[in-house]
Amino acid sequence: MADGKGFIGEFKEFIAKGNVLDMAVGVIIGGAFGTIVSSLVEDVITPIIGMIGGNADFSSLKLGPIMIGNFINAVINFLIIALVLFGVIKAFNKARSLTEKPAEEAAPTTKICPFCKSEIALDATRCPHCTSEVK
Ligand SMILES: [Zn+2]
Known part of the structure; x- marks a missing residue:
């Protein structure tokens, strides 16, 4: 309004x-x-x-x-x-x-690489930091 x-x-x-x-x-x-x-x-x-x-x-x-x-x-x-x-x-x-709660509770867009614990893109298949393949 x-x-x-x-x-x-x-x-x-x-x-x-x-x-x-x-x-x-x-x-x-x-x-x-x-x-x-x-x-x-x-x-x-x-x-x-x-x-x-x-x-x-x-x-x-x-x-x-x-x-x-x-x-x-x-x-x-x-x-x-x-x-x-x-x-x-x-x-x-x-x-x-x-x-009222904000309509969308900011969905996560990153995940943590299981090998180097760096924050990487949610849909990444290879870690940009340690180059390990991730799921
Ligand atoms: Zn990594």
Whole structure:
């Protein structure tokens, strides 16, 4: 997942095509976080923006009959949830990759010559050090 695309690139990729496990984890954690994030947006972020300058209560925003404000709030909620999940799953994947053993436990490529005890190639039929024939 991490190959130099950067945080934003990974985030876009995560939104675009999370794999099945990620999606399952996302649904579960998303449900748990949904309430918290809604509260965060409505009770913390919106008032803060309001303090900085002007009315930031998007829910009262209308374009004629279109309740664009609710949609904007939903989009903000989604982005925050996705961002939080992205962080959680990123940490989860990192932890998983740390606990998993490396796929291939470096197979031996050398053996010891029975005559001179030198290290020689595994498929050598004659020792390069003492010129003995080996199996
Ligand atoms: Zn040898």
